[in-house]
Amino acid sequence: MGLPTERTHLYRVYEIFEVMPNSSPQRVTVVSGLEFAKAALQPLANQTNNECFVADAKTRQVVIQMNVASANGLPRPTLD
Amino acid sequence: MQEKGVVRHQTTAPPIVIRTTGLSVEAKEMLDAIARRAYEIFEAKGRARGHDLENWFEAESELFERTRVDVKETPEGLTVLADVRRFAPKELEVDLEPRRVTIIGKHQSQAERKTDTSYLSEKHTARLLHSLQLPVEIDTHRASARLKKGILELDVKKALAEERKTSQALPGGITH
Numbered sequence: 685m686g687l688p689t690e691r692t693h694l695y696r697v698y699e700i701f702e703v704m705p706n707s708s709p710q711r712v713t714v715v716s717g718l719e720f721a722k723a724a725l726q727p728l729a730n731q732t733n734n735e736c737f738v739a740d741a742k743t744r745q746v747v748i749q750m751n752v753a754s755a756n757g758l759p760r761p762t763l764d
Numbered sequence: 765m766q767e768k769g770v771v772r773h774q775t776t777a778p779p780i781v782i783r784t785t786g787l788s789v790e791a792k793e794m795l796d797a798i799a800r801r802a803y804e805i806f807e808a809k810g811r812a813r814g815h816d817l818e819n820w821f822e823a824e825s826e827l828f829e830r831t832r833v834d835v836k837e838t839p840e841g842l843t844v845l846a847d848v849r850r851f852a853p854k855e856l857e858v859d860l861e862p863r864r865v866t867i868i869g870k871h872q873s874q875a876e877r878k879t880d881t882s883y884l885s886e887k888h889t890a891r892l893l894h895s896l897q898l899p900v901e902i903d904t905h906r907a908s909a910r911l912k913k914g915i916l917e918l919d920v921k922k923a924l925a926e927e928r929k930t931s932q933a934l935p936g937g938i939t940h
Contacts, residue, residue, distance in 0.1 A: 709821040745897040755845040
């Protein structure tokens with residue numbers, strides 16, 4: 685049996701972005717696994733006032749956002 | 765005649781269109797526009813590999829407005845709240861799929877000023893596209909939407925199988 689041609693990930697791959705003041709999102713890092721993504725996002729969001737978010741690399745869905753008020757203008761709860 | 769798969773929720777405010785047949789042609793065109801712009805960015809950056817998602821979000825932020833969205837889950841369904849204060853109800857559309865909600869908005873405004881010597885016409889178009897993956901499967905035919913102080917409130921019911929699962933999982937839920 686041949687070796688798999690693509691590297692398979694046990695966890696989903698997430699990319700972490702910071703939205704710059706000119707509203708362009710800049711990738712900060714790439715991590716595997718949602719828990720690791722949360723762990724990487726928290727210190728980044730603490731360092732800056734810019735919006736930071738985690739997106740699923742495969743589906744392009746934003747899964748966590750930080751430094752953003754909720755839809756009705758109230759502050760969002762922090763990550764556990 | 766009402767289009768198939770389109771529900772207009774009439775409350776006191778004008779209706780918000782809820783499409784239950786998946787993505788509308790307009791939403792698909794918007795996604796195509798992002799893909800085209802993302803490819804242009806990829807080319808402009810010297811075709812550097814590994815930045816697909818970054819290029820996609822950059823294209824999205826150039827073409828469409830960003831909105832703030834919250835999702836609340838109850839045993840019976842989900843409530844999606846979205847900040848759409850720049851849009852009137854008739855300018856909004858919600859496309860429902862079993863695992864995805866897409867909110868589309870298009871606002872156009874025009875201002876004209878005339879003096880004896882000049883004429884100024886200003887046009888502004890704001891477009892919104894927000895696609896949201898849902899944590900559970902929903903029944904696309906049991907949905908309602910309303911606009912309250914610029915916040916779109918979309919209530920969707922879970923698909924029956926999901927509803928059963930949640931009621932069993934939650935404490936005090938009925939188990940068979």
